[in-house]
Structures are given as structure tokens and as C-alpha cells.
Amino acid sequence: MRIAITGAAGMVGRKLTDRLIADGTLNGTPIESLHLQDIVPFEPPSASFAVTTETRDLADPGVAEGLAARNADLIFHLAGVVSGEAEANFDKGYRANLDGTRLLFDAIRLREGYIPRVVYSSSIAVFGAPFPPAIGDDFQPVPLTSYGVQKLIGELILTDYTRRGFMDGIALRLPTICVRPGKPNLAASGFFSSIIREPLAGKEAVLPVSRDLVHTHASPRSAVGFLLHAAGLSSEEIGPRRAITLPGVAVSVGEQIEALRRVAGEKAVALIREEPDPAIASIVNFWPQRFEAIRARDLGFTAETSFDDIIRIHIEDELGGRLQ
């Protein structure tokens, strides 16, 4: 099996790459080659199969065609700019998330006889308030950010191209990935991870919102699991609705903190400093909170069942299994 990943240098892309290299197979089929694309430079990993890399912008002329010409059986399309950046920089967001995606899908469409499985990372940002208490699989997506609009347009083109037989696509509406490794970033959602990650590393973290705020999370390990599971589903199982809202752990910030107390003790919790930020609160209060995700569970997608597990996975995967 030949695999390509766009946005391979991103957090999820790197973890997916590592997993594919560690496994050497995908859903029982040996991996022959892996092609990694990203706009930012990254270290080519070593593997028991051929790995090629390309540091180019998918929205530049010819790049998407070049990627399609590699004839990967499976493309993980993860490339794109994140929510905050797409909102702050109009042109960059539409170019990367909409034009880049359309160019890739068109390059696949125009390649005679080439019908790869395409696993596309969409987002729960396709949903905009007001919401029901739990968002069902039939609830309308009406994004309230440019990022959400761009991701939803990608889903729609993927669905149409799949129906027409140009490709075999599946779009995954990923929940917030938590605990995000690395340094704190400026994303409005960053505190969901930093209030866990920083105390686990013995550092202080700021909580800018109320402890009552509910949100849905899945670990980076689950995110990779979602992508691999999607790659193995048959087109018949997926059916005509190609975008799937994924499951996760719906917890309040207070419950996140209680889980941290159970896993890492009072000392960790004491490092969380409450510092309400009305600007962040006004953004996150419009975010979706809970999802039914019945279709995804029926299709075999699984996430953690408790936030304690999400914290333990972070300790295993990022901290070598040990607390500081």
C-alpha cells in the first residue's frame, strides 16, 4: 500500500507518520511507501519502507498534480491552517483550506482511472451556535468561523467527487485534540490542553474560563486511531453521507481538573491559576459542547471514555510514562 500525507509536519501528521512507521502495515496490508508533504520544512523520518518528503505549498501551481501523480492508494489530507489563523488572515485561510483542498481533489479527479481513498481531517468547527444539548448526526452545520466554512466546503466537494466516482473520500469531524503536546499556543482552545500539560510538567497554567464550560475531547492517540480506522472502512459502510462527527469525552473544565487531581494529585491542581478572560470566554461559549456521534460509534470509531484516560495517554506518549 502506497500512502501520502499532506500537512505531515503538523502535530497529528507527525503522530500518524510515527504510527505508520512503527506498524509497517495498515489494517493488515504492508506499507510499500510513504510520501509526506507540508508547507513547513521537517525532518524526513527513517522507516523500513521508502519515505519521500516534499516541502511545498499545496495551493501553489502543480503541487497538487504532483501529489496525485504519486498514485498513492491512500491519501491523508491533513494540510491546512488552523482556526485562529484562518480567522485572522482571510486570504491565507481561504487559500490553504479551500483552494488547496479543491486543487488536491481536482488533481485526483483529473487523473484518469485514479480513485484513491482520501481521509480528510474536518472539524467540529463546522457547527455554529445555537446548539441542542447534544448535537445529533442530523444536526445542520452552520459554521461561525471562516475555518469552519472552509472545512465544510471541503467536506461537500469530497462528498460530490466521491458520489461521482472521482475518488473515495471520507471526512472526519475531529473533536478538540487534548492533551496537545508542545508549547502553549495562542489558539482560543489552548487552555483545554495547557491546564493539564503545564501542571504535569510542574509549570503554572492559566484557566481563562468558567469551570462549568463543557467541551468534547479526544487524545492525539485517538486522532491517529480515527484516521487509521477511516482508511479501512469500505465505501459501502460509509454510505452517501461522507462526513462523520467523531466521538470524544464530553467534560466540564471542572471535571478535567478533578481528573488531573486523581491522576497527578493536589500539587498539580494547585498550579492552575484562574484568570477569567472575557475575550476567550466570548469565543468558547459559542463552541459546540456535546455530540451524540452515534453513526461514528456504529462505524467502529472509538475514543477514550474518561478524561483520566486522556491524561494517562499524555503521560505515556509524551512524558515517558512518568510524572515529573
Add this chain to the structure above:
Amino acid sequence: MRIAITGAAGMVGRKLTDRLIADGTLNGTPIESLHLQDIVPFEPPSASFAVTTETRDLADPGVAEGLAARNADLIFHLAGVVSGEAEANFDKGYRANLDGTRLLFDAIRLREGYIPRVVYSSSIAVFGAPFPPAIGDDFQPVPLTSYGVQKLIGELILTDYTRRGFMDGIALRLPTICVRPGKPNLAASGFFSSIIREPLAGKEAVLPVSRDLVHTHASPRSAVGFLLHAAGLSSEEIGPRRAITLPGVAVSVGEQIEALRRVAGEKAVALIREEPDPAIASIVNFWPQRFEAIRARDLGFTAETSFDDIIRIHIEDELGGRLQ
């Protein structure tokens, strides 16, 4: 008030033009000028105010910019290719319905200080099966045609550009317009109109589907009414969800025929010849049937309340008020 219409030579565009010229005002404001654009040539109408016309393709370079430069306070964006054509001709559909719309919205966005009201004709084709018995305002749109995908992408860009303050858009999901005047066409939905229009003109009509099939209709007069009403709504009334599913008359084909019998008698009904066409049935059986359209009614959009009225309006508006 300066008004522009794209797709002005289409059936709805022509009726909208006639109505604006007849009224001379829109929602109480005198009309200063009317600019009409279409890809196909059309006769410039005469009016008490200035009327300009342009026969060019909105997707050609510079055309959208030229239209935005006219500084219309209100743009009715009706241009596009119809469902059957968008399905049969991939490139034409994406070019006209997606690229043309995006170019227009971008031309508006890039014109400094220009924030027109844009009334965009979307369609119930944004919905794809399976459906609930009646489609509620919160039901997810998952189109099963390229036309539906293109219309929905237009809605999304309109919603994002409106949220960002680039324009003041509203998208109307029009039901099937019936009775469509003119000659029978090859659209799969054509029979809904032809089984009424042809018998009223003393001609035979073919019914290719079961009499049990339910569908939602509104008259061409209502379609124009929807557009004018949308033009007058305040942005606050519309709120952040800019796409509105419109009301109509949900009837079975059998009920359509009974209405024809009441309005035009047995002689007209006898001209309908049943000739089942499995190809057409397989298409229309996947179409949405009923809509709740509660939001639209709350916003003051009104349609006919019986199919008898839809037939009477056709007789008044197309047949000079008299049966043959």
C-alpha cells in the same frame, strides 16, 4: 435604490424584473436604476427608471468586478445553471454555480466600503435523502447532486462574508417553482408543471411517476415575492444563519391532479397520460418532500396555501385569466 440582477434572463429573473418595473418602488423606496446581467442575450425592458443590461458570463475575468463597480444597493444573484445541466456537465456547473458566485462575492468583498444586500437564490436541492417526514429548519443539508453542493457552498461563503461584514447576504432555499411557464423541458422535475400547464392549454401531458409522490411547490409569483421580501428584511431579523428554507404547498401528484379537476374540469384531467418512467422515478424518489419552514414563516415569507391557488395564479399570470 439601485438594483442589480444576475441571471436576469431566466424565468424568475424576468418575472422579478417585470415586477420591479411595474411597482417602481421596492419596500417603499423608489427604484433609481436597474442593472440586468445574463449570459444569454435578452431584450432590455423599458421602465420609468434607468435600465442597463449586460450579456456576459459572470465567471469570465472582470465581469464580477464590473458588476460590483455599479454600486447597486441590492443585488439579486440568480445566475447559475440548473440542476440537470450541472449534473450532466461537471465543468459548466462548477464554473457557473461555484466559481461565478465566489467571483461575485469576492468582487463585492474587495470593493472598499461597499456592503450591498445580496439576495441569493439557493434551492431545496441542498437536502439529500434520507429525510425525516418533514424537514425541519435544523436538519442537515447533505446534497446528492453537484447542483446542490454548488448552491450550498454559495450559501456558506455568503454566510461567512456577511459575518465578516463584507456584504449583507441572505440565501433563499426555493422550493420547486410550479406552474413553470413555457415549453416542457428535460428537467426531471418538469412533469410537476407540465401535467398542469399542458392540459390547461388543451394539450396532452405525460405523468412519469406515481400519484403518491409528495413534493413542495410555490408559484413563480411567490418566488418573486420571496425575493422582494428577503430584500427588505433587516440583518438583525435574519441573524447569523443566513440561509432560509422557504415554505410552499406540499401535495401529492394525485392532489395536484384533483386541484386541476376542481379548477379546470374533467376535460383537462383527461389529457394526463400515465406513462411510468423508472429513470425519473429513481431520481425524484430521493427528493425532499415536505418542509417545516417555521423560521421562514416567522420572518414573514408567505406562499400559496393550496395547489388550487397555484393553478389559478398560472391562469391569471400566463393565460390572461382565461381557460382555453
